[in-house]
Amino acid sequence: MTRTGRHGRDTRGDILEAARSSFADRGYDRTTIRSVAAQADVDPALVMHYFGSKKALFTEAMELPFDPGVALREVLHPLDSTAGERLVRFFLENIEVGDRSTVALVRSGLGSDEGIPLLRSFVETEIVETIAGLIRGRDRRLRASLIATHLIGTSIGRYLVRIDPLATVDEEALVRAISPAIQNYLLP
Amino acid sequence: MTRTGRHGRDTRGDILEAARSSFADRGYDRTTIRSVAAQADVDPALVMHYFGSKKALFTEAMELPFDPGVALREVLHPLDSTAGERLVRFFLENIEVGDRSTVALVRSGLGSDEGIPLLRSFVETEIVETIAGLIRGRDRRLRASLIATHLIGTSIGRYLVRIDPLATVDEEALVRAISPAIQNYLLP
Incomplete structure (x- = not known):
């Protein structure tokens, strides 16, 4: 094509x-x-x-402006004690790129009965599968899903619903606050 | 009235x-x-x-079928090492009550420019303020917001978008997987 x-x-x-x-x-x-x-x-x-x-x-x-498989593999390598922080920073820096953000498209999909399965497929394929393939131990797919819902939920709270103080706190403070949870899903 | x-x-x-x-x-x-x-x-x-x-x-x-201030105060008392698990269990058991769930109403609010500020006010007042008032230490409101976005984001992933395996895992497995993150926001 x-x-x-x-x-x-x-x-x-x-x-x-x-x-x-x-x-x-x-x-x-x-x-x-x-x-x-x-x-x-x-x-x-x-x-x-x-x-x-x-x-x-x-x-x-919905496609991200990069290949999530390649990008996440890079970001999560090595899978050490700073991997969670690197993943959070990468996610926050890339979720609001461009004129029309991924958050706006997620919102669009959530609002439609036809959009929901497309959103499901996007999150499962682009995020959950990729992260689950890079981590070890039990409940890998469940832990990968919780990383996805925590990061996407927080982005919706920060950029769309604009919950105080999530919407106003500077990015570094947010990275510090959320990274331990993400790190624990990566390496429990 | x-x-x-x-x-x-x-x-x-x-x-x-x-x-x-x-x-x-x-x-x-x-x-x-x-x-x-x-x-x-x-x-x-x-x-x-x-x-x-x-x-x-x-x-x-949007009002929950109970007073969140009263309920959360009970659930989070005492604020000990099992408080996170109690909060997750309470949230999961109450988010899908009734014919029309809170998740469906959150979705409805997210889809409308007029609904967003109402949703913001709901989350800030009913969840963030209440939890922030019950925990101690620095960044209390930020940590309370992250509890809210993690639990709401996960509920949307489980009940609305139905991300696999989040949608199919039994409640106890989900409680076990997500509680450490919530516990760490309550008592870092």
Whole structure:
């Protein structure tokens, strides 16, 4: 699949950017192939050509700006007493990147009965599986899920719901406060 | 304010039940005073009489079926090495009570720009303030917020997104896995 169309325009990238923006602003249910196409200034058939369905478009929009398998493997190596702190810092620094954050897309998915399974698949595949594959001992997948829910729950509390003092505390203080819990899930 | 109307019917309770159901099923934005009134079979003016506004109705609907201040004070006393485990067990046993769960209402609030501040106020007032008032040491409010986001995030992962294996693990295994983190926020 080519990513750049005529005149070197990155049509696929433009569609994805429009989709991210629409899912984040209007929610999953109110985003349509047609509205994304209009926003990206392309024909709806082209959106279908590149992505195939709204579900697939959302899944691609949720994709992090890096390969989580590669990134988490790097961040968690070596799996020592500072791994938890490195993971928390990495997560906080990458969750709010770009115009339309992962938090906004998670919110969009949570609000839709069709979005929930896509969100589940995203968290299971991109985060839980990867972390579970890198740690040892019993209940690895459960511990990996708790890392995911703690970090995602805290991001929603900090960036979306803006719970005081979570929303206002500086990043280093938050890293210090949350790292022991994450470390204990990594190396109980 | 009287809670039972003519013929001993609990009109206020009926309205609240209809509101909970509607917020949970249709979301915050699509729930109206008029639709709640229709579902409870009362005049919209009566909904306004009892609750005053949709925001106030949502806030009342979010109310837990017990006074969190009283309940948390009991659960966390004494604040010893088993307090974290008691708090996790209490939370898991009470978050999914009734037909329309707190998780469904949290989801409803998250999906609406008007619901977010109500959700923030709920979490800050009912959970963070209460827990922060019962623990000691530095960063008490931050630690209390992290308890809230960890427990709420995990409940959303377990009951709504249904992340594997969080959704399927038995409650005791989950209590064992998550309690050390909560304990460490209570008594670092």
